[in-house]
Amino acid sequence: MNDTLNKAINFAVKYPTYIDFSETLLEIKRTIKQYEEATLKKKWDDAYDLSITLVDLSQQLEDIAQQMAHEAK
Secondary structure: OOHHHHHHHHHHHHOHHHHHHHHHHHHHHHHHHHHHHHHHOOOHHHHHHHHHHHHHHHHHHHHHHHHHHHHHO
16 A cells, blocks of 8 residues: 555554544534635525534534544643
């Protein structure tokens, strides 16, 4: 296997919360893009649902960050 891939796999196994944090950030980025598209198309119900999703994702991100801080101690 590729050395870079081995390092990435080892990192993911050793620090799974970093992977969760990254995945959540990517999901927030995708949701913001969907929100922007919904507002441009004036799909207000969809935009509202996506705004609620963003609130949930930001809370999830905060929880993961707190977990990471706790693990770092």
